[in-house]
Amino acid sequence: MIQVENLHKRFGEVRAVDGVTFIAADGAVTGLLGPNGAGKTTALRMLYTLMRPDQGRILVDGHDAVADPQAARQRLGVLPDQSGLYPRLTAREHIRYFGELQGITGVDLANRTDHLLKMLDMAAIADRRVAGFSHGERTKTALARAIVHNPKNVLLDEPTNGLDVMSTRAVRDIIRRLKAEGHTVLFSSHVMQEVSALCDTILVIARGRIVASGSPDDLRAQTGHQNLEDAFVALSGLEADRSPEAPGANGEAAP
Amino acid sequence: MKSSYLAQALVVCRKELMDWSRDRRSIITLLVSSLLAPVMIGFMFNSLASRQRQVEDVTVPVVGAAHAPALVEWLRRQPGITVVDGPGDAEEAVRTRREEVIVVIPEDFAKQFAASKPAQVRLISDSSSQNTRPKVQRVRTLFQRYSGEIGSLRLIARGVNPVVATPVQVEDVEVSSAQQRAAMILGFIPLFVMITAFTGAMQIATDSTAGERERGSIEALLVNPAPREAIAAGKWIAGTATALLSVIFTGGLLFALFQYIPLQDLGLRFQLGTPQLAGTLAAVLPLVPLIVALQMYVATFAKSFKEAQSYLSFLMMAQMVPGMMATMNTMSTKAWMYYVPWLGQQTLMTDVLGNKPIHPAVFVVVAITNVALAIIMVRMTSGLLLREKIIFGR
Numbered sequence: 199m200i201q202v203e204n205l206h207k208r209f210g211e212v213r214a215v216d217g218v219t220f221i222a223a224d225g226a227v228t229g230l231l232g233p234n235g236a237g238k239t240t241a242l243r244m245l246y247t248l249m250r251p252d253q254g255r256i257l258v259d260g261h262d263a264v265a266d267p268q269a270a271r272q273r274l275g276v277l278p279d280q281s282g283l284y285p286r287l288t289a290r291e292h293i294r295y296f297g298e299l300q301g302i303t304g305v306d307l308a309n310r311t312d313h314l315l316k317m318l319d320m321a322a323i324a325d326r327r328v329a330g331f332s333h334g335e336r337t338k339t340a341l342a343r344a345i346v347h348n349p350k351n352v353l354l355d356e357p358t359n360g361l362d363v364m365s366t367r368a369v370r371d372i373i374r375r376l377k378a379e380g381h382t383v384l385f386s387s388h389v390m391q392e393v394s395a396l397c398d399t400i401l402v403i404a405r406g407r408i409v410a411s412g413s414p415d416d417l418r419a420q421t422g423h424q425n426l427e428d429a430f431v432a433l434s435g436l437e438a439d440r441s442p443e444a445p446g447a448n449g450e451a452a453p
Numbered sequence: 454m455k456s457s458y459l460a461q462a463l464v465v466c467r468k469e470l471m472d473w474s475r476d477r478r479s480i481i482t483l484l485v486s487s488l489l490a491p492v493m494i495g496f497m498f499n500s501l502a503s504r505q506r507q508v509e510d511v512t513v514p515v516v517g518a519a520h521a522p523a524l525v526e527w528l529r530r531q532p533g534i535t536v537v538d539g540p541g542d543a544e545e546a547v548r549t550r551r552e553e554v555i556v557v558i559p560e561d562f563a564k565q566f567a568a569s570k571p572a573q574v575r576l577i578s579d580s581s582s583q584n585t586r587p588k589v590q591r592v593r594t595l596f597q598r599y600s601g602e603i604g605s606l607r608l609i610a611r612g613v614n615p616v617v618a619t620p621v622q623v624e625d626v627e628v629s630s631a632q633q634r635a636a637m638i639l640g641f642i643p644l645f646v647m648i649t650a651f652t653g654a655m656q657i658a659t660d661s662t663a664g665e666r667e668r669g670s671i672e673a674l675l676v677n678p679a680p681r682e683a684i685a686a687g688k689w690i691a692g693t694a695t696a697l698l699s700v701i702f703t704g705g706l707l708f709a710l711f712q713y714i715p716l717q718d719l720g721l722r723f724q725l726g727t728p729q730l731a732g733t734l735a736a737v738l739p740l741v742p743l744i745v746a747l748q749m750y751v752a753t754f755a756k757s758f759k760e761a762q763s764y765l766s767f768l769m770m771a772q773m774v775p776g777m778m779a780t781m782n783t784m785s786t787k788a789w790m791y792y793v794p795w796l797g798q799q800t801l802m803t804d805v806l807g808n809k810p811i812h813p814a815v816f817v818v819v820a821i822t823n824v825a826l827a828i829i830m831v832r833m834t835s836g837l838l839l840r841e842k843i844i845f846g847r
Binding site: 243246247248249250268271272274276277278279280281282283284285286287291295296298299300301327340343344 | 457460461464465468471472475476665668669670671672673674675676677678679680841844845
């Protein structure tokens with residue numbers, strides 16, 4: 199479970215994240231939905247401990263991610279914004295490397311690696327160097343190494359961005375599977391259908407603030423729009439200057 | 454806690470070494486940089502030796518040999534001297550460097566000689582040409598000797614002791630130029646060895662820092678619970694291993710080379726053997742971890758390989774400064790110099806190659822200083838890995 203309270207981060211004059219509060223529950227998929235530049239990546243970077251919030255609290259399974267990032271990291275599996283691979287290493291070696299860094303060794307590591315390669319349908323490419331991989335194969339490799347330690351909480355920053363249909367499907371299957379196994383899954387996206395198809399809870403983020411949250415049905419009801427896309431546009435205030443203070447929004451008003 | 458720290462450092466180290474060994478470019482760089490010192494030193498000694506031989510065997514073209522048959526005959530009898538007929542256009546031949554030195558004996562030589570007047574011999578040479586100087590000097594000395602011998606005979610014929618014509622005797626205590634040059638060449642060894650260490654480490658130092666940033670793999674790496682110190686230390690150990698490998702390889706090649714260089718023929722007092730090689734390695738090896746740590750720290754600031762490489766080439770030039778200074782003009786050795794990285798290595802290696810006795814404790818203290826500085830540098834690098842500008846800045 200991930201609890202976030204009143205998270206703030208500013209870069210100079212820009213309030214990238216401006217008072218975000220939410221809870222991502224166990225055994226549920228939470229989607230962070232927002233247009234580009236809304237603060238999704240910045241929020242996630244703070245959650246996965248590589249960026250320090252100016253203010254606010256993050257608890258990963260009850261461990262304070264700011265005060266004790268090490269403990270938080272052990273409970274997190276992360277597919278970051280930039281998931282570069284090492285071109286001269288094979289897919290299997292990537293998984294092994296990250297497994298070893300997590301402290302997994304020997305038979306456990308070999309079993310876990312085989313399990314992931316099978317689950318992600320990567321058997322054919324497991325022992326090839328990643329230099330020649332397609333975008334989908336790269337994402338799968340990055341995903342596999344991210345969850346090699348079977349973390350309770352999984353953070354994915356735009357996991358399906360730029361993937362073809364088959365790879366997108368594979369990633370969605372993984373997300374559903376993780377949910378079924380009781381993991382907390384939090385992922386960001388700017389694609390409406392994806393979020394509505396996968397998420398139990400949607401957090402709509404715009405200008406660094408959560409402007410609405412709830413199930414896809416809740417959001418439709420809140421805005422009066424049957425079409426979720428219209429609902430999203432209305433909520434994120436992308437149209438005109440309307441800035442609806444939707445119920446469930448916890449952002450503190452900026453001065 | 455401590456053991457898992459080390460275990461994780463070794464995991465990172467193993468991965469970096471595996472990654473490195475699969476990069477053909479890095480292997481080639483290692484081999485080429487290891488060859489630098491032996492090839493350069495070998496080349497320098499070889500050209501020095503051939504110049505020596507040149508002075509020993511001199512061919513002297515003589516124009517107008519018929520005007521002074523006795524002189525030419527005397528010349529012929531000198532060891533290493535071959536007399537040949539000179540070209541008609543003597544001055545032109547020297548100016549265009551067809552010949553290095555030409556002796557011209559004028560027609561009136563015999564007449565002047567017979568009259569006991571100074572008989573002229575013209576020595577045509579080009580003093581702007583450095584290489585011919587020893588040869589010209591050799592020929593000039595021969596004529597001076599001939600002149601001296603004849604002068605003595607004339608004095609004796611007149612009943613005068615020739616000694617009175619020598620009021621001052623100059624005793625040449627020559628530190629031959631060949632010996633000086635050979636010593637200078639040996640002075641280059643420390644410099645070359647340090648360049649080798651530098652290039653040997655460069656691949657991993659850039660690939661594991663700026664490379665992680667350029668590929669965008671640094672975020673994923675740092676999300677791991679492995680402490681930053683362990684990650685930085687692992688990369689440092691891997692870089693140090695490759696640098697040590699290239700230094701040891703170079704050392705071996707130099708040692709093999711020394712077996713074939715006829716140092717005694719060059720009039721050198723130096724003995725180059727196992728103790729010198731061991732001493733050189735003992736002097737330079739402790740610097741290697743520091744070189745790697747410094748490279749990594751600097752390269753971490755770079756966003757790409759290219760940027761890192763341009764930073765590191767400046768660093769390489771900077772590290773050569775103490776060596777250059779030591780080779781250009783011999784600074785008098787002061788005790789503190791041993792303990793300053795780079796300068797200390799230069800001083801130690803110069804002592805070792807010059808067979809100057811060094812207390813073993815000096816080596817130990819130098820090693821400890823260098824490694825301690827390296828560890829501080831690695832800690833600073835792991836501090837950089839906490840900075841958001843470094844992790845996300847691209």
